[in-house]
Amino acid sequence: MATKDLRINKQIRAREVFVIDADGNQKGIMSVYDAVAFADEQGLDLVEVSPNARPPVCKILDYGKYRYEQEKRMREAKKNQNIIKMKEIRMQPKIEKHDLETKSKFIGDFLDEGNKVKVSIRFRGRELAHTELGKVVLDKILAQLTENGVGYNLDRGAVMEGRMMSMIVSPSKSNAGSTKKKN
CATH class of the missing domain: 3.30.110.10 (Translation initiation factor 3 (IF-3), C-terminal domain)
Incomplete structure (x- = not known):
């Protein structure tokens, strides 16, 4: 899934989400409002990383940094691919x-x-x-x-x-x- 397709914070539509915090620890199932408030306390964003799961999986992280890392990974993959003409x-x-x-x-x-x-x-x-x-x-x-x-x-x-x-x-x-x- 492209980083532009990810929903963050109040864009998440599900009622409940499975939350993973910034350290990678599982916090369990929470309501979206509680999860967004929990992310705000830490100064980070709630990002829906797996929208098709039941309930959707959300991670607490710095969205700008995450998007930069994803784009960097995509550029690296594109550079290494072999195009056959x-x-x-x-x-x-x-x-x-x-x-x-x-x-x-x-x-x-x-x-x-x-x-x-x-x-x-x-x-x-x-x-x-x-x-x-x-x-x-x-x-x-x-x-x-x-x-x-x-x-x-x-x-x-x-x-x-x-x-x-x-x-x-x-x-x-x-x-x-x-x-x-x-x-």
Whole structure:
């Protein structure tokens, strides 16, 4: 629950609440008025930390300090999370050998950075009658990734989507964890 959703002092709607004091000691079930008065005596706030419990659980604490700690914890968690981006490489089934090697090098670089890669082959005109050529190109890409020592997982094999055949490749766990973000 976000700190903005918490009810404090007179915003608490329940008649009775289970109170925990500033030291973490359980004070038991009290009426809301008594609990707010008890918190005021100590110069602190009554904060409803678990509104879905029966009766709701309220803690006596300094609300400003509590909110600051929660926001600090959220910023820290956000900083440490790993965001995976989806990159896309497009090509045609009539791709030349050198171009295929270049594209597979780019795919390897994206995987090393920790990104997922969608490899798409676009069919135009009569090429649509020969979709097996697209499958061959995708297999060559996977073979070159293996040759170059790039660790990958095949999330989704070759699938036709309209006039495009695509597959999704993600970095292997050992590969994604060892790389650092590049700017």
